[in-house]
Amino acid sequence: DQKGFRVETADKAFKFKLGGRIQLDTNFSANGRDFDPAPTEGFEVRRARLYASGTVWTDFDYKAQFDFAGNKVSIKDLFVKYRGLDWFDVTVGNQKQAISLELQESSNDIVFTERSLVSSLSSQFDRALGVRFSSKAKNWSAQLGAYGAPIAKAGDGGWGISSRATYAPIMTSTHVLHVGGSVGYRGNTSAGTHTNQYRYESTNMSNVYFTNTGSIDNVSGSTLLDIEAAYMYGPFSLQAEYAHNWSARENGLSGVDFGAYYVQGAWTLTGESRRYNGSNGKFGRLHPENPVSWDRGTWGAWELAYRIDGNDLNSGNIVGGEETAMTLALNWYLNTNIRIMADYRYAFDIQDSAVLRNGVNAETGIQQFTVRTQLTF
């Protein structure tokens, strides 16, 4: 059915699902050739994933998810989860670290094609191998995790701990107030690298990073604090996050700190409300009331969204630059499986960037367009 291929035993002690996602992108820009380096444009497979997930012996879940975009393998979720206790679950394996609303939300669900400038700081807390404890009720969630390195850096990618808590004092299907916060630390190990880097790519394929700290050496570890809030009323929603990173440095170097934020609003032209899950503190994508059908003359759901985001990657002797951008999105939810997204992003205030425009420091960014075709199964 619309939730993909699933089977289960009569007693539901054993379940199995096979699924995946296809995300196909086109990127182009209005004034890309003015920049040095010029952005890469064209078509690309943004994500191409298969996964198997299921339940064994009632209390144990698992998921094994692989991405093949760019003809490369990337292990995504790969975990075993124990749900047999009343007061918390334990998840062992490769999983997202417990930080940031936007990071926790699936790329299938976020209302823009790419995460905001907050991800220039939070992406350090993307998936890693570790253990997570999670508690939840209908309208709150709490998670605490300890992690090693991401798979691509296994053996010398450091370690981390993080925790996220969310609460929804208002929670109906059309009216939600969500607040939350998360804090995390990633330490570099003596055997591993002592460098961190924070940056943001203007599109996933552009290879243009207006803000980019470059490699910051002698970093012993970084703390990230992230606060988040969202409010939804019928077809309208607002969502915001602010993240701040403090990186401690060794060998007498003074620490550096960076900040980033976003504020976004969304309006469902066809009236549907976004779907909120209070037990993990995340928004899911729209489910259109009237899926597209030429025969029935129905046209799915349409959504307009606007985001302002900014970051400041200048601190001490690190000049990573500052960026403020706006993104306008028009999203078409053909049905629960298919979404077509059109994003216009304009970085209108850039400081201290290593990217040049017509030979001088870029102060306004590329006006870029992204169109994505997304199907989940």
Next chain:
Amino acid sequence: DQKGFRVETADKAFKFKLGGRIQLDTNFSANGRDFDPAPTEGFEVRRARLYASGTVWTDFDYKAQFDFAGNKVSIKDLFVKYRGLDWFDVTVGNQKQAISLELQESSNDIVFTERSLVSSLSSQFDRALGVRFSSKAKNWSAQLGAYGAPIAKAGDGGWGISSRATYAPIMTSTHVLHVGGSVGYRGNTSAGTHTNQYRYESTNMSNVYFTNTGSIDNVSGSTLLDIEAAYMYGPFSLQAEYAHNWSARENGLSGVDFGAYYVQGAWTLTGESRRYNGSNGKFGRLHPENPVSWDRGTWGAWELAYRIDGNDLNSGNIVGGEETAMTLALNWYLNTNIRIMADYRYAFDIQDSAVLRNGVNAETGIQQFTVRTQLTF
């Protein structure tokens, strides 16, 4: 069942299939050591693919197919297709470009282990990210597509348009006359590479290319024209294609043009006819009337096939060489899932090749043997 694992909802609005193919090759040659370079021989996995495909919400199909041969990932079909309109379908994603009968046919279906010398020109039009419009009826098909780069070259692999049309004035299950043609253009982008290369590997693992233009620089774009025809009467069939490529060059360099052809005949010793699909203009592999069974004493279907193919990659100041070859195939269709193929290929007339035989220009090629075990599920 024999079509693999498939499930669907009662109203057929949602379908799901998981499948794949296994192609295991052995290559050796009768006189390989006379050549410089000498061909690589041995065993290899030619193709090892998994795919998920299905239908969602009645009108939308998808396919996500991955190849892992050689321990590398290669995204193959990865698309979303809309079938909700009466007069044409739209397919968005990674797919074969609309060129050449032989290229459109699946490697599971072609009667030789490798495509002909026509592919030295047509392979430039193998899968790429793009949009294709296709119309069809019982005995004709028409396709028009616009494409970006192949996934392996995303961002600087140029763009293309192509169109293929086929018609079958005679079309019964045992008697078919098929005619068709296709034309395509691939342009190189200013941001990307301006070089093209055309060549043909004597086997997939040999690393020997008798004909090979090397890198042709300053190519602004290439046009390919391909005409195709086939005739089948009972267990006998004939099939032929001719392709011609014109490449325009920049900076005052004169253009170059190359040609290639094949003519092939097949005879099913056990009497079955090949299966023709008029609505996409392709032949499928034989389905044996009596699948192999030791208990029942049945032996599947047996097919003999012969192909003559040639190309001419000399033009202007480009000396890619000329090659004329013959291939004799004996194919054993054990059942609808399994096929064992034995090919003998001999390139008996080679001109201007960079490959040497006993120290002088190779004029006759390696006599090579390929045995393939193929299973689809």
Next chain:
Amino acid sequence: DQKGFRVETADKAFKFKLGGRIQLDTNFSANGRDFDPAPTEGFEVRRARLYASGTVWTDFDYKAQFDFAGNKVSIKDLFVKYRGLDWFDVTVGNQKQAISLELQESSNDIVFTERSLVSSLSSQFDRALGVRFSSKAKNWSAQLGAYGAPIAKAGDGGWGISSRATYAPIMTSTHVLHVGGSVGYRGNTSAGTHTNQYRYESTNMSNVYFTNTGSIDNVSGSTLLDIEAAYMYGPFSLQAEYAHNWSARENGLSGVDFGAYYVQGAWTLTGESRRYNGSNGKFGRLHPENPVSWDRGTWGAWELAYRIDGNDLNSGNIVGGEETAMTLALNWYLNTNIRIMADYRYAFDIQDSAVLRNGVNAETGIQQFTVRTQLTF
């Protein structure tokens, strides 16, 4: 159900199964920093596999299995098997070569996280592309195979033949006596490499090889002889192998020969017996009588195991070193799908190693700990 997702037609002529395994490791060592090179420690995905397997047309089996650990593709089992004859089966494709009990057993089933020092010799006979003939009855098995190269070395990885036979004069579900032996030869081809290397990594991620022959050049081929025996009585079992390798060298160099062995004992604290399959001469993992359930207060099966293993990689002018090690394992079988393993390994007698401890030749090895979470589906 507990055997994962499987479907079959009513007549069982067609079957399909999709499955996989997740193995998540943590490695650390008590005294690693004393060594040069120091071992890599941390978390890693040891194995992350998906497979499709099935039966078509009653007599033909297939399996297509892929591993994605370390974000790399590795084709594992990829074969077509014919079971239609009474006296033997034929398997074509990528498969384990017929050598060594320990090598034949699945990583899901062996009682330690890694195979013994015998694998420093036998791993040359891990999976390769080839053809295997296998005969079997209830309590014996015999296999003979001819193979090309492993997929990663297709084209220049040499060739091999090998044969394994096993017999169980005693065979009940709680009482087993198993004896067996195998012999194999791997030849290097003139077109390929003429070098062999034998070594053993202290953990899969450590990058520390106490015994390591380095590259042995001018090797025309290697013969491996392996004898194996096991005895099981109720919850107790003993198992042992001895392997000897003779490598012939060209250009007047005298041959070299190496040996390795292990002896291991296992005791199921909760009373279950290991499962033995006489028709392929392999032990499977424990199936706990009382799977873990917090609600029912049951705790699965617990197993203690101890292994002594050693190798001698010194011969002629090759100084690969000698190693004797012990491994103590505590395994928790939560249910038939999930196993948590804790291994302590100590190499207590090392000679002639290139690894240094505190600047001098290591004579005692790292005391290393491995914890693995394993789930099969």
